[in-house]
């Protein structure tokens with residue numbers, strides 16, 4: 422593929438609205454898809470950034486597009502559908518000017534007054550207990566038909582979630598027990614607001630219950646957490662929401678996103694919530710800023726937590742607002758060790774410069790993992806996928822050509838019993854020279870090599886944010 426020379430910013434057009442593809446199509450494949458690679462990759466990410474008078478001022482406010490790649494017998498079948506949230510439907514009715522997002526306000530005072538940010542269901546696609554869920558930070562899950570990707574409606578787990586509940590976009594599935602764990606921010610509004618994190622367990626049959634509640638001093642922004650064999654692990658960074666600025670946002674002055682600020686003087690709390698429902702333990706420590714967690718595990722009496730650390734919240738609250746011009750530099754991996762005595766140690770990993778979307782072999786979720794995978798960005802030129810070996814400290818990179826930007830790397834094992842890096846990396850990658858997105862398949866053992874296969878979409882989608890692979894091959898079917 423030729424380098425991009427005609428545009429100053431190779432990423433700009435990735436944020437043009439994607440056209441959904443409701444009928445299944447077979448993608449053109451170059452290279453060879455290994456025949457042992459069989460299953461379905463679901464992904465979710467913002468893909469429509471303006472419609473019906475609504476204009477997203479931040480990528481987080483784009484409408485969620487769920488994509489589906491069925492990989493079977495060396496072929497890839499593809500379809501995509503926007504999640505039919507009330508926000509999406511309002512934009513379709515050309516009432517987008519009355520829709521507000523985390524960083525985007527509606528036109529006019531009345532359209533903002535007393536309204537929380539609209540849910541756009543754009544952050545993750547998770548498969549559990551025969552459900553496909555589209556998730557975001559600001560609402561309940563959306564249940565999606567796993568065959569045709571039509572929106573079935575909000576999922577309340579048989580009444581466990583109320584209309585005001587939140588179910589965060591990074592649930593964790595225990596690979597041994599099949600349980601799904603998650604949390605959501607609760608805002609009990611009485612004479613004052615009493616924020617808390619409500620923890621959930623969903624059993625392998627899909628039945629949910631509350632596991633515990635962590636009371637908070639402030640309303641905080643909390644995007645991710647982790648599990649180990651015995652705990653839910655929260656690292657509560659002091660990203661707090663200023664109540665005055667949040668109140669002004671309700672009047673259309675400023676935005677909800679801009680009401681959040683990193684306040685290191687508030688300190689940080691690590692919270693270990695027993696999976697069996699016992700009392701949680703709180704450890705206070707020096708604060709650090711992060712968005713995503715790779716994995717956590719118990720090492721004797723210690724708990725180890727791998728995160729991608731950021732220097733400043735500005736990349737979220739400032740640089741990402743310029744998303745139509747490019748992506749900002751991002752973070753670097755850090756290992757956090759919480760000892761039995763409550764000491765918290767931090768160790769920078771590798772020679773990284775700008776990575777995000779940490780992933781591991783999900784058969785190791787909650788257990789010690791040897792390999793981590795990241796998407797890396799040189800925002801002005803190209804991206805890479807990085808494989809980090811925690812045993813040797815070795816770092817291997819798949820460098821893309823100029824103008825090619827990968828999303829989150831998903832590891833798929835060759836078989837249920839294959840070694841930890843014996844399998845493939847699947848990553849959506851935006852190819853600026855073709856203004857198209859492709860599914861790239863890499864050999865995880867030999868990540869530097871040319872892709873084993875590239876399956877090109879007919880058009881483009883933004884290659885973020887998150888997704889899941891299941892070894893089930895969903896049948897085809899006409900769109901409803």
Ligand SMILES: [Fe+2]
Nearest residue numbers: 644713886887
């Ligand atoms: Fe995320």
